[in-house]
Amino acid sequence: MLSAIDKRLLQEVADLHTIPQGAYNIRKNGQGLSRQTTANIDIVTKIDKPGIDVIVKPGTKGESVHIPVILSDSISDLVYNTFEIGAEADVLVVAGCGIHNTGSSKAQHDGVHEFFVRKNAKMKYVEKHYGEGDGSGARVLNPKTVIEVEEGATVELEMVQIRGVDQTVRDTEVRLHKNARLIVTERLLTNLDQRAESNITVELVGEDATAQIISRSVAQDNSKQIFHLNLRGYAKCRGHIQCDSIIMQNAQVSAIPEIAAFHSDAELVHEAAIGKIASEQLMKLMTLGLTEKEAEETILQGFLK
Amino acid sequence: MLELKSISLTLADEKNEVQILKDIDLKLEAKKTYVMTGPNGGGKSSIAKTIMGIYQPTAGQILLNGEDITSKSISERARLGIGYAFQQPPRYKGLTVTELLSIAAGANDLKQQCDILFDVGLCAQDYLEREINASFSGGELKRIEIASLLARNLKVAVFDEPEAGIDLWSFQKLTETFERVHEKHDTTLVIISHQERILRLADQVIVVSDGQISELTTAEEFLSEIERIDLNCRCRDDCIKGEMANAECN
Numbered sequence: 400m401l402s403a404i405d406k407r408l409l410q411e412v413a414d415l416h417t418i419p420q421g422a423y424n425i426r427k428n429g430q431g432l433s434r435q436t437t438a439n440i441d442i443v444t445k446i447d448k449p450g451i452d453v454i455v456k457p458g459t460k461g462e463s464v465h466i467p468v469i470l471s472d473s474i475s476d477l478v479y480n481t482f483e484i485g486a487e488a489d490v491l492v493v494a495g496c497g498i499h500n501t502g503s504s505k506a507q508h509d510g511v512h513e514f515f516v517r518k519n520a521k522m523k524y525v526e527k528h529y530g531e532g533d534g535s536g537a538r539v540l541n542p543k544t545v546i547e548v549e550e551g552a553t554v555e556l557e558m559v560q561i562r563g564v565d566q567t568v569r570d571t572e573v574r575l576h577k578n579a580r581l582i583v584t585e586r587l588l589t590n591l592d593q594r595a596e597s598n599i600t601v602e603l604v605g606e607d608a609t610a611q612i613i614s615r616s617v618a619q620d621n622s623k624q625i626f627h628l629n630l631r632g633y634a635k636c637r638g639h640i641q642c643d644s645i646i647m648q649n650a651q652v653s654a655i656p657e658i659a660a661f662h663s664d665a666e667l668v669h670e671a672a673i674g675k676i677a678s679e680q681l682m683k684l685m686t687l688g689l690t691e692k693e694a695e696e697t698i699l700q701g702f703l704k
Numbered sequence: 705m706l707e708l709k710s711i712s713l714t715l716a717d718e719k720n721e722v723q724i725l726k727d728i729d730l731k732l733e734a735k736k737t738y739v740m741t742g743p744n745g746g747g748k749s750s751i752a753k754t755i756m757g758i759y760q761p762t763a764g765q766i767l768l769n770g771e772d773i774t775s776k777s778i779s780e781r782a783r784l785g786i787g788y789a790f791q792q793p794p795r796y797k798g799l800t801v802t803e804l805l806s807i808a809a810g811a812n813d814l815k816q817q818c819d820i821l822f823d824v825g826l827c828a829q830d831y832l833e834r835e836i837n838a839s840f841s842g843g844e845l846k847r848i849e850i851a852s853l854l855a856r857n858l859k860v861a862v863f864d865e866p867e868a869g870i871d872l873w874s875f876q877k878l879t880e881t882f883e884r885v886h887e888k889h890d891t892t893l894v895i896i897s898h899q900e901r902i903l904r905l906a907d908q909v910i911v912v913s914d915g916q917i918s919e920l921t922t923a924e925e926f927l928s929e930i931e932r933i934d935l936n937c938r939c940r941d942d943c944i945k946g947e948m949a950n951a952e953c954n
């Protein structure tokens with residue numbers, strides 16, 4: 400049922416070597432390929448538009464949902480997925496999109512993911528993008544993620560895209576209620592003529608909400624990256640943006656962090672840095688026997704880890 | 705044996721070219737310990753970096769056991785067994801201590817890494833998985849730097865002010881470590897230092913000032929005459945009177 404290409408795509412975007420344990424829904428070329436639900440996690444196809452509803456029962460602990468999307472044809476695919484993470488649940492959600500495009504026309508996947516993370520629930524959401532194939536057709540991915548984090552809930556977002564995707568605009572919007580916690584880790588590497596834009600807006604509306612955004616990127620060749628990272632504090636809250644880019648060759652990077660406070664007890668910090676690899680770092684590793692190329696790879700790998 | 709033959713080095717800063725090293729001749733023999741000392745800005749680090757290939761000399765030759773290595777790259781010299789522990793080691797984002805030590809040793813030997821960290825006064829459990837980033841203090845960074853050289857099997861090891869930022873307790877361990885390297889291995893050990901305890905490890909003390917080797921002596925001799933050396937600015941009175949541009953004052 401799964402071809403060798405499918406399997407590789409799944410492994411890249413969801414670390415899946417075989418069909419996953421727990422709940423999953425695999426979507427291929429715009430259609431559901433296979434699905435499994437568990438006693439605690441239900442997956443239902445939407446009726447009004449393409450996409451699924453994932454419902455995690457309150458109190459569900461230590462379960463995972465994998466919802467990878469793979470494209471091996473030059474098609475445009477658009478889905479709307481909704482996630483209901485019940486109160487006190489603790490789950491891992493692994494999404495991600497792998498594109499194998501050998502054709503000359505564009506392969507595009509746009510996903511709108513909406514999450515409701517209920518009271519005291521914990522969710523880790525991992526989204527990986529991966530593109531391959533030697534066709535001239537572009538590989539395009541535009542995810543939009545909207546997350547409502549209720550009182551006392553914790554959300555960890557891990558967003559990774561390392562090479563292979565020609566164009567991406569990633570929009571992420573999060574609202575944090577009382578005592579809610581958010582940690583975002585973004586890892587991006589673009590090369591060739593790739594374009595990537597990441598817009599993250601976090602509204603801290605509840606008392607003692609905390610948010611931390613750590614974005615690290617490497618821009619190589621002629622690629623371009625734009626980051627708009629925005630923290631908005633409407634209550635006593637704490638937020639921290641760290642946006643760090645390594646720029647190489649003829650690449651361009653714009654980092655536009657914004658912090659806005661609407662409450663005198665909001666504490667918001669942003670740090671942004673763009674620079675090339677420090678020559679001392681390269682030199683030190685070369686004095687240990689690495690070539691310049693190996694030293695560079697070691698530094699980039701560590702940086703994006 | 706490592707030999708520097710008539711080494712000169714000119715570097716350009718923002719405004720002009722400056723001659724940093726002037727016609728240096730130096731023979732460093734296997735199994736011997738050399739301590740290089742002398743006033744700040746004298747050229748000690750520049751000599752070390754020229755040995756490592758970080759700086760390319762404008763004139764002269766460097767020979768390792770008779771082989772001319774002057775045009776070899778940093779990486780090539782590293783693979784020939786030359787090592788340099790930086791005076792100001794870099795920090796990274798994401799590289800851990802165990803990763804650095806594995807690169808240095810060319811293998812991932814946990815037992816060896818623990819022993820080495822012990823030798824530089826760090827507890828392996830606390831440090832192996834730590835990133836060598838801004839959270840490291842100057843002293844911690846220096847110890848990791850020293851460790852990265854101890855992990856290697858070197859013919860020539862140059863340590864650039866290894867004691868900087870290191871407390872008294874760990875310092876004792878450090879000198880013992882250098883003594884052991886000296887006894888056990890065939891390494892040519894070069895330590896750039898101003899510490900009496902380290903000076904006493906030296907078979908020979910190399911005094912570097914004003915881009916030249918001003919003296920080759922023993923620790924005993926050096927320590928007995930240090931009090932008599934006058935390193936004060938020679939034009940201080942003129943400077944004060946404003947009769948001399950600071951640039952000419954040295």
Ligand SMILES: Nc1ncnc2c1ncn2[C@@H]1O[C@H](COP(=O)(O)OP(=O)(O)O)[C@@H](O)[C@H]1O
Binds near residue numbers: 717
């Ligand atoms: N990269 C460089 N560019 C220009 N001048 C340098 C550079 N590195 C060192 N120097 C100068 O060379 C001289 C010797 O420096 P250094 O070798 O670091 O001395 P030491 O280690 O003995 O304190 C100093 O005057 C220093 O300012």
Ligand SMILES: [Mg+2]
Binds near residue numbers: 750
């Ligand atoms: Mg120095």
